[in-house]
Amino acid sequence: MALYSEKVMDHFRNPRNVGVIEDANGIGEVGNAKCGDIMKMYLKIEDDIIKDVKFETFGCGSAIASSSMATELIKGQPVSEAMKLTNKAVAEALDGLPAYKMHCSVLAEEAIQSALEDYRNRKENK
Amino acid sequence: MIYADNAATTKMSRVAIDTMMECMEKNYGNPSSLYSIGQEAKEILEDARKTVAEVINADPSEIYFTSGGSEADNQALLTAARLGKQKGKMHIISSAFEHHAILHTLDRLELEGFEITLLDVHEDGLVRPEELEKAIRDDTCLVTIMYANNEIGTIQPIAELGEICRKKGVLFHTDAVQAVAHIPIDVKRENIDMLSSSAHKYHGPKGVGFLYVRKGIRVANLIEGGAQEQGKRAGTENVAGIAAMAAAIKEMASNMEENAEKLKKHCDRLIEGLKEIPHSALNGDPVKRLPGNVNFCFEGIEGESLLLLLDDKGIEASSGSACTSGSLDPSHVLLAIGRIHDVAHGSLRLSIGEDLTDEDTEYIISSVRDTVEYLRSFSPVWRDLMEGKKEFIL
Ligand SMILES: Cc1ncc(COP(=O)(O)O)c(C=O)c1O
Ligand SMILES: [Zn+2]
Numbered sequence: 001m002a003l004y005s006e007k008v009m010d011h012f013r014n015p016r017n018v019g020v021i022e023d024a025n026g027i028g029e030v031g032n033a034k035c036g037d038i039m040k041m042y043l044k045i046e047d048d049i050i051k052d053v054k055f056e057t058f059g060c061g062s063a064i065a066s067s068s069m070a071t072e073l074i075k076g077q078p079v080s081e082a083m084k085l086t087n088k089a090v091a092e093a094l095d096g097l098p099a100y101k102m103h104c105s106v107l108a109e110e111a112i113q114s115a116l117e118d119y120r121n122r123k124e125n126k
Numbered sequence: 127m128i129y130a131d132n133a134a135t136t137k138m139s140r141v142a143i144d145t146m147m148e149c150m151e152k153n154y155g156n157p158s159s160l161y162s163i164g165q166e167a168k169e170i171l172e173d174a175r176k177t178v179a180e181v182i183n184a185d186p187s188e189i190y191f192t193s194g195g196s197e198a199d200n201q202a203l204l205t206a207a208r209l210g211k212q213k214g215k216m217h218i219i220s221s222a223f224e225h226h227a228i229l230h231t232l233d234r235l236e237l238e239g240f241e242i243t244l245l246d247v248h249e250d251g252l253v254r255p256e257e258l259e260k261a262i263r264d265d266t267c268l269v270t271i272m273y274a275n276n277e278i279g280t281i282q283p284i285a286e287l288g289e290i291c292r293k294k295g296v297l298f299h300t301d302a303v304q305a306v307a308h309i310p311i312d313v314k315r316e317n318i319d320m321l322s323s324s325a326h327k328y329h330g331p332k333g334v335g336f337l338y339v340r341k342g343i344r345v346a347n348l349i350e351g352g353a354q355e356q357g358k359r360a361g362t363e364n365v366a367g368i369a370a371m372a373a374a375i376k377e378m379a380s381n382m383e384e385n386a387e388k389l390k391k392h393c394d395r396l397i398e399g400l401k402e403i404p405h406s407a408l409n410g411d412p413v414k415r416l417p418g419n420v421n422f423c424f425e426g427i428e429g430e431s432l433l434l435l436l437d438d439k440g441i442e443a444s445s446g447s448a449c450t451s452g453s454l455d456p457s458h459v460l461l462a463i464g465r466i467h468d469v470a471h472g473s474l475r476l477s478i479g480e481d482l483t484d485e486d487t488e489y490i491i492s493s494v495r496d497t498v499e500y501l502r503s504f505s506p507v508w509r510d511l512m513e514g515k516k517e518f519i520l
Contacts, residue, residue, distance in 0.1 A: 012434065018504045033468035033507060036428055036447060036456065040506040056506040060430035060447070 004061060005095035011065035016072050019054045025122060028114025031107050037063040039111040041071070045119055048079045055111070062094075062101040066108035069093050074112060079119070085112050128486050130443045132327075132418060133276050133304060133477035139329035139374050146331060146370035157363055158352065167365045174372035178336055181379045182302075182321060183312040190337045190345065190355045191368050195303040195324030197348065198337035199227040201359070202299040202320040203270060205339065205346040207235050209297070210267025217266045221245045221253050221282075222462040224272050227322075228301055229458075245271070251280035251410035251463050259290050266296050273302035273311070273321075277446055277459040277475055278410035279419025281309065288317030297343070303327055303335075307378035308416060309386065313338060325367070330374035334367035385480050389417035392478055392487045396420045399491035403498055405511070407520045409463060409473065420476040423460070423469045425520045426508030427501040432474055435497045441490055446473040468507070469519050 004012070026043035037059035044052040053075050055067040070090050074082040087105040091097045097105055129137065138146075149170060155163030157171050175186040192198045203218075210216060220232055222244045232242050243261050245253050253271055262269070269291050274281045284300055291298035299320035302311060306321075307328035313321060320343070324335035339345050351360025378385070397408055397420055405425040424432070429445030436443055446457025447470070455461070456470035465473075476490065502508040510516040 009434075012431070013438065015504070029506060033471065036467075036471045038506050056504045056509060058426065058505040058507040059428050061434045063428070064431055 003098065004065070005097075007069075007093070007095040008062060008065040008097065011068040011094065012061045015055075015057075015064055015068040017054050017068065017075065018056070020056065021052055021054050024054075026115040026117075026119030028111050028116070028118055030110045030114055031059070033058070035103075036060065037104055037107055039063065039067050039107050041067075041111040041115040043115045043119055045079060050074050050077050050079065050082055059107075060101070060104065062097050062104040063107065065094055066090050066097070066105045067111065070105075070108035070112055079116060082112060083116055085109055127440045128442065128482070128490065130441060130476040130478050130482075130490065132479045133279075133475065134444060135326045135332065136329045136479065138331060138370070139377055141377050142330050142370040142374040145373035146366045149366040149369045153365060153369075157365060158354065167363075170365055170369050171363055174368045177372040177376050178323070179338075181307060181311070181375050182323075182338060183314050184338050185341060187356075188338050188341055190339060190359055191363060192335050192337050192359060193333055193364075194326070194335040195225075195301065195322050196227040198322035198324070198335050199225070199301055200231050201337050201346065201348050202322060202339070203228065203231045203235065203268070204348060205320065205343065206268035206270075206297045206299065207238075207240060208346045209344065210240075213267070215265045215267035217241045217243065217263050219243045219245060219258065219261050219266060219269045219271075221247050221271050223247050223251070223275055223277075223459040224270070225276055225301055225303070228270055228272070247275075247280075247462050249464050250414075251275060251278045251459075252414060253282050253287065255283055255286040255290055258287055259294075262290070262294050262296055266294075268297045268299060270299040270301070273300045273305035274309070274416050275410070275459060276304045277457055278421045278463065279304070279416035279477075280410040281305070281414045281416065284318065285316040291319075292317040304416060307375050307382065308418070310382065313340070319343060325371035325374060328374055328378045330371040331367045334364050334371050336371075381480075386417040388480060389478060389482075392482050392484075393418060393420050395484075395487050396476060396478075396490060399488075400494060403495050405518055405520045406498075407469075409460060409465065416477075418478045420478070422474050423465055423520060424472045424474065424498045425469055425518060426505045426511055427472045427498055429456075429471055429473050431501055432472070432494075432497055435500070436493060439493045439497070441493055444475045444477075446475065447471045466519065 021042040024042035029040040031038040087109040091105040155167040157168040306323040321338040326332040345358040409421040429447030460470040
């Protein structure tokens with residue numbers, strides 16, 4: 001049996017939405033080098049719709065795949081929907097993750113939520 | 127496919143497989159039985175004992191067959207602990223980067239009241255004999271230092287350590303699982319009292335190994351039962367496995383010098399090539415290392431993703447990253463040589479085999495270079511480093 005599902009390997013090998021958004025209006029970074037996974041999410045939100053999302057990740061296969069899948073799940077969605085994203089949804093969309101890798105999907109959820117919070121803060125401070 | 131994880135395990139050699147098959151087919155007798163097929167099996171065992179003993183310059187009576195390196199390590203430590211306890215000596219010295227077969231056994235002994243001192247292995251991955259000398263106390267019953275480290279390949283000054291222990295009258299054990307059949311070992315010259323070995327690290331089968339214990343030291347049992355192995359390790363012997371181990375070690379020992387030279391040439395080239403990757407560093411002393419081991423840290427990337435992508439390119443290697451160990455901490459070996467978490471996660475171990483070619487070597491270098499570059503291209507850590515928000519460590 002392989003370590004990861006085909007879906008995980010697909011998103012790991014061909015990660016979607018990799019990169020940065022120069023004029024992002026919501027940025028979130030979570031994780032730390034100590035535990036071995038760091039994710040950074042960039043959001044471009046217009047009219048409360050996530051027009052574009054990109055990520056950068058330092059981490060293992062499941063961390064990269066989780067980032068990729070999380071961006072796919074929220075792209076084009078209204079902010080209110082994106083806020084409901086859970087790590088479980090990310091893991092399920094990847095056809096599951098090994099138990100000891102679930103923390104990677106948690107990180108993906110946190111990265112998205114952190115970027116959304118940044119967006120809200122920026123809006124309030126305008 | 128390029129198999130570069132020989133420190134994890136090796137492919138069985140042709141002669142080991144053939145020996146094992148033949149033994150399973152023909153020599154199924156129990157070595158403890160007195161009829162002829164039993165006695166033939168017994169003879170195979172004793173021939174094997176002679177063969178492995180010769181490789182480390184021991185006497186056959188000093189060899190106890192075990193189920194591998196872990197069992198040998200456990201038995202050696204327990205043997206010394208028992209003897210120590212009888213004399214009220216409850217102090218054990220080891221090193222910070224031993225295999226878990228040693229470290230976890232030491233944890234258990236600590237719970238039983240032993241005091242453990244772990245020697246520093248410094249940035250070069252080497253124990254200092256003078257530090258051992260200072261650490262030995264009147265109540266020290268054992269010094270256990272590995273011959274060569276399984277992750278970074280550094281070879282310890284075993285002869286010097288052995289001499290100190292002998293002079294001070296302290297038992298000296300070495301976990302030589304990574305060293306046996308790869309580099310010359312002489313238990314007499316190096317004053318080694320006990321030594322662990324495992325067949326699957328030198329093209330023998332898994333689940334078989336041996337413990338050498340110098341004559342006169344009373345061995346403690348882990349497994350009670352029949353009178354096999356001088357009554358020190360019960361259970362009907364793994365005759366085919368032991369025969370295959372002997373066949374494997376014999377072949378490796380007779381080609382040792384030639385193999386080492388070949389491996390060293392490839393590793394030197396690998397080190398030279400990988401060093402050119404910016405912000406990378408070799409782990410462990412560049413010279414005092416196993417001929418087939420190369421271990422690097424690459425800043426700004428994580429090891430597991432590097433391994434998976436190398437696997438896609440047909441290269442099988444390993445890493446000390448947390449994500450490959452199933453815990454949140456990277457390898458204790460890399461931490462012991464002072465690599466901080468941030469870079470320890472980005473490690474790569476290549477433990478090459480004797481059949482590696484020059485082309486393979488170049489292919490490994492270019493594949494690692496490309497993959498590291500690719501992973502850095504979307505690493506937020508690398509971005510911070512490049513933008514000066516964080517300082518480079520390597
Ligand atoms: C240094 C060292 N000691 C002990 C062992 C354990 O050997 P075995 O797998 O035969 O139990 C290994 C192998 O992983 C090793 O590399
Ligand atoms: Zn991870």
